[in-house]
Amino acid sequence: MSTTAPAPTAPRTATPPTALPAPGLPAPLGAGERLALVVVAVDDSVPGVRSLSLARPDGGALPSWTPGSHLVVEVPPGAGRERRLANAYSLTGETVHPSAYTVSVLRRDPQEGAAGGSAWVHGLAVGDTVTTTAPRSAFPPVQRATRHLLVGAGIGITPLVSHLRSALRWGRDVQLVQVCRGGRGAHLDEVRALGGDRVTVLDGRAALAAHLPALLADQPIGTHLYTCGPADFMDAVLAAARALGWPESRLHLEHFGLAALDPGDPFTVTVTGGPTLEVPSGTSLLEALEQQGYDVPHLCRQGVCGECRLRVAPAASTGVHHRDLYLDDAARAAGDCLMACVSRALPDPATGRAHLEVSP
Amino acid sequence: MVSPSATSVPPWAREPHVEPADPTGRTHTLLVVGPGDGQTGTAVRAVAAGWQEELGAAPVHRHDCADAAVAVDALHADLAVARVGHRVLVAGTAEACLAVRAAAVRAGLADDELRFGAVAADVRTVWCVHCSATTTAAVAAGGVVACPGCARSLLVYEHVSRRTGHHLGFMVDAEDQPWEESA
């Protein structure tokens, strides 16, 4: 295929010019476009953690991504998984036109209640094909920070690796404090090599508890704090920061390893113009709508990604019990939207009736 | 038709208003901007006293400043050693508060680290968009002020810069001027 470059003064032609991707760089992605990637490397050197490298089948560059981003990986049904899962994993490698996306996945045992996505990842081999979203950003570095303090635990180090790399690349002040049992864990050698004395590794939560108050009490006022790890760990880090007067604008957390939500109380829902449906305890609004054949866009089913947002008619509803991590306070207060995967109806205090009217 | 809450002019720069102190702060800088025993000086000291009572035992670095420039110097000195957890409170006229806010914003403070108590809101510093001169005058938004730089009559627009604290002023009668034949 060859095209002759139009001179700047040439009239436009009636047919659209063919957009040829520049050599080696990725074509623009369409909205919601999925990537079909090939496993090009696996690394099992840290017990219980598998690092995967995923590349385009033609080896070309992949779309750039924001530090702290994750990839949502589709896990097909099978091996005890009733339906397709969509698991989010933080990207850890090069951000700019990378030749591969790398993620690290901690194996969680399905026999202890895990949904089975990580076990599936641990069964992948080089050459297997994986379907993912484009990288999604929900935990970016704040450009205006004069210092970035990164506090991670266990596999929660993964989004902080790209934060560290970015801060070093762009000459930002950065410090990483990582908690690992036995002082061992994924990416530790990598971040030590990257960050040198900017990296502190602590053995266990007790060591962190001893270290944290003095650390958080002595950060220059331009500092932002980023934390990722188990929910109770992040709660402890944030509580310590708040106790020392850290304002919310300087606190950032990445919500992976979410604790399971309680099953919730039953309620009813009307899709505007349609019939009224029952949503039993233990069934999400998203699942109830899917069972009735509604096609609601969704990804994470954890209230994180923002895909399954529905409009709520406040006047026809008794109230929304927001349980997501996506909507901000203003959107919640407006009461006119919710995330269908986790949020439910609040009962009317007078009648006890719990009902929502929603539309796409 | 323009919603006050959505514009660049903080509510306390429209009419006098005192925001509550933030009890979640660990330490505080309190800038009391207002000279002497006049009406403004008395009012800002009352605001400062109210905040100090709200803050109880929390450490407060109080600076009584003759004007906004002195307050900005005191702010910079405190911020040079401040740790996260620090808050800044500014008591003064709206014009002084806007000037100190501009310095705080440029220094990297976030909105949730700043509190303002404006005791008067009748004076504005207006920046001429045509020649960049500024003038400070008792003029309401929507009023007109003469530019000391280019002598144009400036409409004082309901629009305030975060980075300078100045109101935008632009030529009020451009469309009444004789035009050039070549236009």
Added chain:
Amino acid sequence: MTSTAPDLVAGFPFPFPNATYRYSTNVEPARGVVTTPAGQWGDAVVDVDAEYHRELDERAAILEQDPSRYAVLPHMDVACWDAMLCLMRELALARPGSFDLEPVAGGARPSYRWRNRLLDIDHTFVLGDPATLPAEPLAWITSQVQEDVVLLDQRDGTLFGDAGVVTFAADWSFGFDVGMSFLEIHGPVPRIHPEGVITRAHEFLKGLQPGETYRRTNWTLTIGRRLDVSTERYPEWGPDRAMVRTVDDDAFGRLVHLRTEVQHLVRLPESGAVMFLIRSYLLPLADLARVEPWRARAADVIAELPEDMADYKGIATYRHRAAAWLRDHPHH
């Protein structure tokens, strides 16, 4: 007599899909081709047309005279590199024969070779290393695109207009607005706040994912083929609004231009900033009237526009004449 080149008519993004105009959160995915009665537009995020050299020269002259049209707050350094790389990539997609961005292997940081054949540029640089560029990244790339650029930093749930090069502003001052939040910048615009248009736009922009690119259009009327109708230069162009009421019909049709802004919104990947591109297209009523559906639709929209919106757009004193002019000048 008209000086409008044929490709400027064929590529004009006519901004009135409906018979009336109100503010709305009118965003759509970028790159969709829009076919018009005169031609088409919309296939590219950055558009290079017959005015390329002339508009770039004009931008350089404006910046020389008034450096406040270019502002970069210190924390926006990453966003400026990001914007440069993104715009180079978009130019290469739009005109692969004229522009080329090629990764260069090796080195700890990504490196690229950039070729702009229209300006005779062939340059290799290292991302993030200012010593490898002939100018600051945002200044350099905005000397190679016709679009104005505003970079919005996202922090604390808010977007802030913290960097940009805006030489072709339609009745606003970038130099004054730099550093303001998105909502503050739009504070003076009537109707958009109570109707929630601007807060919805803000929420939408905050949710853009890396690389996602959307667009919208806006419009006004401008007297003369004048790209720089900034507030800074209002004393120069303001009198035209009175002048145009006094000229004869022929001159009126040549002087009054429909001005369309095609705005692209891109989430830049490395910095997480949102890049706002504003491209201004001007078409005199005399040329607009040669395209019958445009003439009829523009007459209806301009006549019906509510007074407060016409007032904010600065067209209240002559828009009824513009509508009448269009009605009275069917093309034969």
